[in-house]
Amino acid sequence: MIQVEDVWKKFRKHEALRGLSFKVPQGTALALIGANGAGKTTTIKILMNIIEPTRGRVNILGVDSRRISPRELAQIGYVAESQDLPGGLTVEQYLAYLRPFYPKWDRDLEASVCRQLDLPANQKIGSLSHGMRMKMALACALPFRPKLLILDEPFSGLDPLVRDEFMEGLLAQAGEMTVLISSHELGEIEGVATDVAFIEDGRLLFQESMCDLTERFREVRVTLDHDAAIPKDAPKDWLCMRAMGSVLTFVDGSYSETQLAERVRTQCTGVKHVDTEPMTLRSIFTTLARSNRANKGGDL
Secondary structure, eight states, rough: OOOEEEEEEEEEEEEEEEEEEEETTTEEEEEEEOTTSSSHHHHHHHHTTSSSSSSSHHHHHHEGGGGGGHHHTTEEEEETTOOOOOOOHHHEEEEEEEEGGGGGOOHHHHHHHHHTTOTTTTTTTGGGGGOOOOOOHHHHHHHTOOOOOOOEEETTTOHHHHHHHHHHHHHHHHOOOEEEESSSOOOHHHTTSEEEEEEEEEEEEEEEEHHHHHHHHHHEEEEESSSOOTTOOOOOOOOOOEEETTEEEEEEETTOOOHHHHHHHOSSSSSEEEEEEEEOHHHHHHHHHHHHHSTOOOOO
């Protein structure tokens, strides 16, 4: 559905994207994650042909993004935190305006989404709260049953209840859509994402399935019978190592239940216990971000 190949984007002297490449296969929900300034929104704007890449190639629905036509746009839903909506129209007036542009617009689905998101049909969009405007943007993107849904920071500034309602509306109608979502609210997207792409400084650090990612990361706590110290030759995939009293903690980025105990004993003497805990997407992200900043260019 999306193929990004060696894409660079330069704004004057700043290179926002530097050789970025990734794919979004049909039927997946890819979470594009990274710190502020990593290049997520720039990437999405290139996909939507809002801006052009300096060099490289982007295909969306099999078409070069620079040649995207109304035919492709009628199959793409787009929701962005910075999205402008006509404040002088009511919710119903704007939906009525949009319907003729989409041959597959489903009035029953429109009514269902608006009801689920509790959108006031006769209220002017300009008088809606930020959270309601974001729900309005989602209500505009779903009724024509897009093949591809692109969400750029859809939760920014939303309170927890509105975020929950937004996600409930999205998940209820996801169907066979392919989804690309960029968000800082990693706890919200963990339940919908099937794949994760982590970008830093405009480059892809890795892309893998959510299942594989959460399986290979564990928080590890090693209790020793003496004061702990960080091993001098610790494996590179042992991240964020700390020694406190008789306890050594770290994040194992290549976790294997059958191999961990042996790996620990090759690095530590006097091991009493080895305990592990699974990690959330947010915890994995913060671990990788801190590790990457501490050791630029390291293999994550």
